[in-house]
Amino acid sequence: MRTALRLSMLALLALLALAPVVYAQGLEPVLPDPALEQRARELHKRLRCLVCQNQSIHESNAELARDLRNVVRERIAAGDTDEDVVTYVVARYGNWVLLQPPLNAGTLVLWLSPPLLLVTAFVGTALYFLRSRRSIPEAKPLSSEEQARVAELLGEERRG
């Protein structure tokens, strides 16, 4: 009983720690210049919330996401370009923070696979057409069994 209780207390605490604060965003100080704030928001959408599942910091309510939103605003207010801000954030948290993986040695396979797959599929299909044209004689006559079957199926369809 006691362990169960302690476990549930722990679970409760863990949940409390993770519980998002709903729409704290609206209460954040925003940049006075709407154009700069808009730039900040576009950047927020590109950055991953560090403690959530696959959310950008723009969408997340977690405290860490709010901190990172404010970091982005500070950098922009300090005159950084968008790319400066991204470089700054990546330097602190790694590529993991970018929702769009950058193209580098590690992600080459990821980015190249879709076009390569498509090309392979088309080449494979072309080969199939070429080969089937060569290997199969024009029209195979139906066997008597098949003919009977066709007649039966067609008849069934007509009768409905």
Place this chain on the structure above:
Amino acid sequence: MVAELGHFALIVALVVAAVQATVPLIGAARGADDWVAVARPAAGIQFLMAAVAFFALMYCFVQSDFSVATVFQSSHSLKPLLYKVTGVWGNHEGSLLLWILILTGFGAAVATFGTNLPPALAARVLSVQAMVGVGFLAFILFTSNPFERIFPAPAEGRGLNPLLQDPGLAIHPPFLYLGYVGFSMAFSFAVAALIEGRVDPAWARWVRPWTLAAWCFLTIGISLGSWWAYYELGWGGFWFWDPVENASFMPWLAGTALLHSAIVVERRDTLKAWTILLAILTFSLSLLGTFIVRSGVLTSVHAFATDPARGLFILGFLVVAIGGSLALFAVRAPALRPGGLFAPVSREGALVLNNILLATACATVLLGTLYPLILDAISGEKVSVGPPFFQATFVPLMLPLLAAMAVGPLLPWKRGDLRGALERLRFTFIFAGFTGLAVYALVEPRSAAATGGVALAAWLVLGGILPLYERTLRGGVSGAAARLAALPRSAIGMSLAHAGVGLVVLGLTVLLTWQTEKDQVMRVGETMDVAGYTLTLRGVASVAGPNYVAQRATFDVAKGGEVVMRLAPEKRSYVDSPQVTTEAAIEPTWLGDLYVVVGDADGNGGYAIRGYFKPFVHWLWIGAAVMVAGGLVSLSDRRHRVGAPAARRTRETGALAGAASGATE
């Protein structure tokens, strides 16, 4: 007592499944009719036992029997009855049990309705189905027993995640599972055909209705999930390319491809090996998806390590099921002789293009979903693969597919006439272009991408129904209804489904281009302007619900100086959970949804308020509904019922078809 009964029923189900997986298979190989005859009753008993277990667990939930660990973990005595019932599958163990119930249900459906199947094929199908059942039953019994007791029994449960206490999400998993598990039928038929060494149009005819039904269920399941995310998560997002969503989207993409390639097998007796492979892959993706979600391997890499027994079992099962079926395919597929020849430009060719693009898209989603895991394992480098990657790769694959979708159905089988098809589409093309230009000229702010998107949507909707128009209305209004009724249902279904895709494209384009978002700290009496509406905050009050307390804000919404509606978004705190949920106030209008969310108080009488206008968002759900309707209409086609549950009227012809294929054996 009831929990023990459920546990016992599961054990019986496992034993029966083991018998069903072996005896009929051996019987079919040796031609022993009495061994073959075991399959049907076994499938029935297996289903019955799974149902007993499922309802036993449901009973424990409804009774709030917290001595059962699963109930303690995910229920609470104050929870409304609906969520006590749906809480059964709101956790790992219970959702596995639901999976098993549906799996055995499909098996029992084949045993009951598949009376026109050749007995040997039916026996093999049911055996393969039971093999999957053995895997799942062993998994649940040995690693995730839903009936585990805890002693002494706790007085109160921990409650269900409040986000899940919602009618939309409550019915979302059953539909999703009906879809996932429905593809097990295609899988079982495919493996049975490989064992038998024979794939022919009759086989495709039996497989198509099951695949189509699974596809309809999966489409409903995914749409429900998306709709739930839209109204419940509080910012109106509907698709996040989240691993869990991808897990359901991959079988959908593969299943859609399968649906189309099976047509070629049925009509032209070719693409057989590819269709078999697709059937295996579709269900493999369902399995992978289920286990990705259930093991938590992708949402948190560490979940695998927390319970190594589960993780190892899952890996082992995936290797045996997927590896085994693919190995069987490698051995037997070369023996499948391709049938009818066809030119690249033909109906078959168009369906091949559909398959190439869908399969590539599916592989891309799979790669993007698993890549962070693979890269981490290989080099320890951590990357995120988020929505921008999927948009950059998925959209270019879909555009040619959508463009070709209106053309394909107009091409005849074997050798098509592309110019003729395009000439028939001339009016569609002109109309689509005109629609796009009108949007470009009239809608501010201008967007070239949206112009293309809207034109594409018009192309799809009009192009989708063009074959119907040509065969009914063009011959004059009189008699059009009769001509429509005389059309094969599958033709009507296809037109509907393709037009439904067009409606989804329309909704997506307009929503993503022109949605607006405002956020503001508001005090009572203050106003905010969203898309031509003026919202005035009238007050904020605390309201008590059955197991939550809500903070409810009320707004007067005015348009043109006149109050047209009242909105009341809520923020709910639950007694049994520290989680807070947002209940957005959503007002549907003809042009889109007005979507308002209330947030935290700033301590000075102000509240953080977010207002959105989501133009054309309803077309997403309408489009999905039209796609499903198309699937259902097609499912009602007489041609499909030959292999599917037969209505009394058609049972005779069904029996004939069965006899016909029996005779050719």
